[in-house]
Amino acid sequence: MHSELLFGKGVKMEIRFKLNDRQYTIETAPGENAQQLLQRLGICSVRKSEEPSGFTGSSIILLNNKIVNAELLIAAQLDGHNIKTVESLSKKGGLSPVQKALVEVGVVQSAYNSPAAALVITNLLKRKPDPSRKEIMDALSCLFIRDTGYEPYFKAVEIAKERFKDPEYQGFIAEEFRSDLRIVGKNYPKVDGPQLVAGKRAYVEDRIQPGSLVLKMMRSPYAHAYISSIDTSVAEKTPGVAMIITYKNCPDHYFTTAGQGYPEPSPHDRKMFGQKLRHVGDRVAAVVAESEKIAYKAMRRIKVEYELLPTVLSIEEAEAEDAPVVHNGDIDFLSGAPDNLEQMKQGFDSRDGRIIYPFPIGADPHKNLASSVSNGIGDTEKGFAEADHIIEREYQTSQVHCTPLEPHSVYTLIDGDRLVIHASTQVPWHVRRNIARILGISENRVRVIKERVGGGYGSKQDILLEDVAAFATWKTGLPVFYQFSREEEFIACSSRHPMNIRVKLGAKKDGRLTAIDMKVKANTGPYGNHCLTVPMNACSKTLPLLNCENMSFDVRVFYSNIYPTGAYQGYGAPQGSFALQTALAELAVELGIDHLELIEKNRVGEGSVLEILRCLGEGQEGAVVKLASCGLEKALDLGSKAFAYGKKEESSDPDIKIGKGMAIVQQGSGLPGLDQSNARITLVSDGSLLVHTGGADIGTGLDTVCAKIAAEILCLELEKTSVVSGDTDNTPFDTGAYASSGTYFSGNAVKRAAEDLKKKMLNYAAELLAEPESGLTLEYPGMVKGSKGGLSFHEIAHKAESGTGRGHLVGHDSYTTEDTAIPYGAHFCQVAVNTRTGIVKVQKYHAYMDCGTPINPELAEAQVYGGVLKSIGHTLWEEMKMDGKGVCLNPDLKSYGVPMVGDIPDDFKVKFVQTDDPFGPFGGKSISEVSTNGASCAIATAIHDAVGIWLRDWPFTPEKILTGLGKL
């Protein structure tokens, strides 16, 4: 038969294929993207995290038992073939051995690529039942994994491989802690792991109902311009267009995208749309339409004229005397207006809009100064005068991206007279507050549901698309879906602030520090979200690692026309840590003392008084802290032994030079005095537990932390404990998932709520058993025991809910604190520098971490791998490159340079150094952010050890190495 007859002449063709063993015959446009087709057929596990490129692996399927990227196929290519997706692995509802192993080792976190990973590994084990490390790496090379650093996948392969032979096989997962506890500190599958690895509906995009509108954003081609005219009239007439939003018809409300506690320490320096455009990719107009195609068609019909302005890209340009002004608007303060306000706002241009400061943050916007702060303890001048040796060094960091696999997404709809926002967010309550204010409605009319989050890493602490979708839904009454493209992830998302940090250190001959001065200049880009707090963290999460009586810091943050910045895991600490820790290593070399000895002489330890914290509060007065737990001593001891630190290694290849480096790191556990978490635990009718927490699990396992804490305290099986979280209608208030607050704040709130429920249960049981409450105890599993008798939780719940009962039993409490729990760590690495190619290979990297009690050891471990690999990426490869006009040259993951499995250290290890923190729940402290702070300084030091050059600007590219070696 002639093919033309077979497939017809029209734009539709009939294709037949087998999908997960079911025969399909469908009519489709032959060029329809296969990933989209599978989505249309209800297979939501085949996802899109980038425009078709085959790089991320999110759309992986099996085509005739071979791994391929559905995004790189068209519908017609499926014709006549056998397609399998992850749904084929868990046919009977249960998980396959590979899926189970992935959940067990803790890699199903943000999980956007977990179904793809399950397919890839299943395919590998079919081909190679006993694969080598190299073969595993080859299989994993088609997956981009950002959250868990690849290393635990090797363990998953090992376990799955054995399970195929012996279904009962129990492999080693991760070291467990706290033998006195039943559940906390033990490896238990993450509560949402099975759902996610099976590729079930979980993310915002899985909620879209037929008939929803899509929103697409027209973005500025210029880095700095005014819109001199905009005409949407023709575009609006395009059939299928529901609405076009520009600065002319958007709400007249100024806000910050930063999802921080109110009042935010960030200026309200933007509206939904402005007449002034401040970066390439800034919002010009939103088109809301029935389809993407219509939206783009309408967008091409919008006529815009721009008045171009000179651009400001670097810090130097921004602070220059006659620099173009990025925010030349009117200025206001909600509190604490300075006396010179009139002078500050002089000459403002109304086209720039306004800036409203909730409180002063040391800004002078007409001079491009977004914020500033300086302070210190002791007398640094005196300290430097007392020093035998002083060094002063300058370090620079580039603009790097969070790159979550799940792009920023939102789906908004109307339910009755209320607005419902399905969000991929770290901060549901801040989203609710902001959106209500933007729309001018009260907060009871807004419900935010945090869906599973496929990676956030800080970037989803900003409210980057919820406002405009919400407004479109509010105005049209129709559901609206808006998802960033990968390019928008680069050009319209928050990223790490580029910084320029000068460190001055004074020390005695023996290495004891007499004074430290840090001068931080940061580039906040077009808007001031997080402009005080992130750069401040460069000091507040680094200076308190050191005992020194005289410390001072000065932080100055500038507006410019680079791409937006904001929060990113580590929150300024990675930059500060790079500068301060590398400077210490440089000092050790200059003084001729061992690097480790210098660290040992100056580091803090248990009992140290952290005086410097007094002047490092986030927008408020901080508190001096006496350090209650610190695992640095043990971490340093383990690391220095494992690396034979100080011993020189040689390579047999004369081009390769080997060096070792290390750094100590810290972070915080939430923001004492600022954060708050609440929890409620209900004893369900049959004696099981339902935990309601406001905490936002962004893949990290916070729901699992909460379930474990509740089950531990209430002596019940984990399987009988469920968690509902992050829904502003159904769960109590929580400030959100940022500043490493989850385990400490939300975990402590659950702990208190569990204790409250326990008290109520014992009290009621005492009445029922007619025994004194003091003689009753909870016993595993789910029993109250007295001296005479006992009651099961079921009996208690049943009685409480009966016609003569007390009413159903609910424990609740909130957690606020002034107590600080600081996680610590020591990172060691060994690098091989190829002096011919300039390539740095990280041969060995160990992170020794103190997070108090690791509540979920396997999840915590996987997260540290992820944090470390991200920071190795920032150190060696990742960088957003711009041309002189502020246009990004590499807005895709491959050219931007994220690390893949082939880039991980050969010997990659995470080890926990357990400490007992009196304030964390069961002694738990935070873990994820702290792990991003060590790589740059450890690698810089190792490179110096190898080839004798100091690299002081991220990333350490081969070009910089070769230049340093005099080869270019």
Next chain:
Amino acid sequence: MIKQFYKPTSLEEALLLKEKYENAATWFAGGTHLNHADYKASYDKVISLEGLGLHYIKTRDNTTTVGASVTLQKLAGNGLIPDALRKAAFVGAPRSVRNMATIGGDIASRGRATRLLPCLIALNARIETAQKKSLTLEEYLQTDRSELILKVIIPLVKSCCCVNSYSLQSGGPILVNAAVNIPGPESEDETPIIAIGNMEESVRRLTDIEKMVQDNPTLDRDALESAIVETINPVEDYLGSVKFKKYITAITVSECILSCCLERG
């Protein structure tokens, strides 16, 4: 946007379709290039090669013949294929792409980024088109785009052939992709071949360097590197400066030459 997808089951049928639609129809192999986000040209009729039976690898009379639809993965895993070509097929693309991308597609993309072309040039491979033309790859690169490649014919490797590439990281773009063939003492009638891809606008042979190696087989590394730096013309982009690119091309190519010389003895 693709409006028509033809899946002929014989070569005659495929050629008839092409004759009918001429340049309006595009050959469609694995689609990894055509379906890629970076592929901007538009096409509305495609002719799939899937049903043409071009998936074979055969060896006879000192030559290996590879059908145009053989995937990079099959190439990388097949013992009949010279080691250098297997390596070239393996490097730089994840398995999921290797499973779809074909040798014919790689050659016909003629992109400045290519995995196989330098190596195929170095191996003295020829292609055979549907018009029964037998061409060297260099000749093919001069021809009309629409000619259907049926097979690639690789002569027995008597000489030493080596490939080497440079990228900043495992999944990143390949900055330079080099292949070198240095004839062994027993094949003195042949001359060295040195080809590079990815660095300049198109794939090309470094004829000056070939001559240098031919004239003086005991060249030292420094002399080679300086000569290579002189002969190439990269442009600066986000991956690096001109100076850097010249340097890494020089070390990548010279490494390849020297290891070939070493092997040859």
